[in-house]
Amino acid sequence: MNKPELEIPYLDKIAPALVAAQAKITFATKDSTNPHFKNRYADLQSVIEAIKGPLNENGIAFIQTPSKSEAGLLSLTTMLIHTSGQFIMDTATIPLPKNDPQGYGSALTYGRRYGLAAICGLFQADDDGEAAKPVVVPVMASMANKADIAAINTFAEGSDTGKVIAAAFKHYAVKKADQLTSDQAAAIIKRCIETVQK
Numbered sequence: 001m002n003k004p005e006l007e008i009p010y011l012d013k014i015a016p017a018l019v020a021a022q023a024k025i026t027f028a029t030k031d032s033t034n035p036h037f038k039n040r041y042a043d044l045q046s047v048i049e050a051i052k053g054p055l056n057e058n059g060i061a062f063i064q065t066p067s068k069s070e071a072g073l074l075s076l077t078t079m080l081i082h083t084s085g086q087f088i089m090d091t092a093t094i095p096l097p098k099n100d101p102q103g104y105g106s107a108l109t110y111g112r113r114y115g116l117a118a119i120c121g122l123f124q125a126d127d128d129g130e131a132a133k134p135v136v137v138p139v140m141a142s143m144a145n146k147a148d149i150a151a152i153n154t155f156a157e158g159s160d161t162g163k164v165i166a167a168a169f170k171h172y173a174v175k176k177a178d179q180l181t182s183d184q185a186a187a188i189i190k191r192c193i194e195t196v197q198k
């Protein structure tokens with residue numbers, strides 16, 4: 001008896017579009033301050049501003065919808081849908097800080113921000129910008145390679161690109177290029193190249 005084949009969704013249209021969009025997505029600006037922890041974070045508006053343009057330019061829209069879940073939890077589905085009809089989606093379950101409309105709204109905003117950042121590969125630091133407190137599983141990021149470190153150190157010596165490097169180091173809270181992840185280094189190098197070409 002033959003085993004049934006697994007049905008694999010077609011992603012041949014949305015996959016290259018998402019790759020093209022991610023090439024233009026860098027990081028969200030930390031423009032809000034948490035009054036409890038006094039730390040800065042990228043709010044939902046900053047996340048949307050960072051991803052919407054690159055996604056839309058490549059025929060991708062995002063949709064986020066809450067759905068029925070167990071008491072004390074919020075289930076939020078984030079979907080990236082392409083003009084071809086192909087889509088990628090995932091659902092996050094977030095504990096409610098309080099069982100009232102304010103608690104639901106807080107968890108919804110928190111979930112939307114982190115859901116969008118995660119599915120688009122957008123960098124943003126962990127924080128408690130809203131009152132919701134989902135469980136965060138740490139992921140080991142690959143560090144910048146020697147070639148990227150050398151490139152960043154070279155850019156740091158330029159007058160214009162040196163300012164870009166200084167701002168990026170401050171943004172990522174690092175002092176040296178070898179403390180950057182590979183994604184952070186790539187974003188910085190891309191920004192420096194754009195600065196040189198202007």
